[in-house]
Amino acid sequence: MKKPKFRAPKMNIKKGRKSKKNEVPGTLEYTGDKSGLPTKIEVFDYTTDYYEYKESNSIEDAFDKRNTKHISWININGLHNTEEIEKLGEHYNIHPLILEDIVDTAQRPKIDEYANYLFIVFKMMYHREDGEFINEHMSLIMGEDYVLTFQESDGDVFDGLRSRIANSKGRIRNNGADYLMFAILDAVVDNYFTVMETISDKVETLEDLLFAQEDTKDITQDIQDLKREILKIRRATLPLREVVNRIEKIDSPLIEEKTSTFLRDLYDHIIQVNESVDIYREMIWGLMDMYMTTISNKMNEVMKVLTIMASIFIPLTFMAGIYGMNFEYIPELQFKYGYFYLWGAMLIVFFGLLWYFKRKKWL
Secondary structure, eight states: OOOOOOOOOOOOTTOOOOOOOSOOTTOOOOOSSOTTOOOEEEEEEEOSSOEEEEEESOGGGGGGGTTSSSEEEEEEEOSSOHHHHHHHHHHTTOOHHHHHHHHOTTOOSEEEEOSSOEEEEEEEEEEOTTOOEEEEEEEEEEOSSEEEEEESSSOOSOHHHHHHHHHTOTTGGGSOHHHHHHHHHHHHHHHHHHHHHHHHHHHHHHHHHHHTTOOOTTHHHHHHHHHHHHHHHHHHHHHHHHHHHHHHHOOOTTSOHHHHHHHHHHHHHHHHHHHHHHHHHHHHHHHHHHHHHHHHHHHHHHHHHHHHHHHHHHHHHHHHHHTTSOOSOOGGGGOTTHHHHHHHHHHHHHHHHHHHHHHTTOO
């Protein structure tokens, strides 16, 4: 069965992120491209026997969840509203430099340790149903009994985690904020595997197109789009490995010993993701070499046919040129059947050369 041709979504390379001006350190300036979207606040408040979910558009609805006996997960969708984020930072005593990194979408994955909380930056990646690759900037702040997450827009990979909290499945409701932090990072890293499966399918589709000898005039753009995609994934996953490794080894009262076991497993997963990224990166770079080899082989086939045709007609042209000269006396021109003799000789040369090329397996 013929596979449908893969076509990567077009990428607008001119649509870049806003560059940061020379502002005072701690100044909040959103550098992404998802402005104008409404800010959405999700508040999950739970214990082993208690659960409450609230959704709002006002950041003040998250202020009453601090210093309670419950575990609170406050998820903020929308980073462009810097005033609301600044209010939240004042309420939770978050350092201004942390708030600056939250809205700076060019910030690489990292972890900062403070006295009362941990700050983690990472990238959430997934493919939409239409095949568009989403690489979204995310930040996480974990305190003693709360976790704050910040993402650029609505839409994420946490539906399974929300369901586990709401239905009290697994360990999530029986553990503290440190386990919630692990669960969020684990959901992000697990979805990296899904992203890599999609990359694998795209690579296989492009390989099939190259080997099928079909029209590949647009395949170079597909390969370039895939190269940019894998480079974005690599820039997100490579530093995250060091982040997870540092979380595992960090000496903080905010992380319990029993959570360290899960963090070690998370570290193993991110190593597997990085190994897959390196493998597919090499494969994608090899696709361009394969394409150039295919083009070269096609050109060689064309040149071989033209060379064979020229080799056949060179002696025939030589023979016709001799008897087409305007000398007054050419003995063979006086032969009664000279014309037919010439045709016979030309046919013998023609078929003789065809037989020779066929014997050499050049045809």
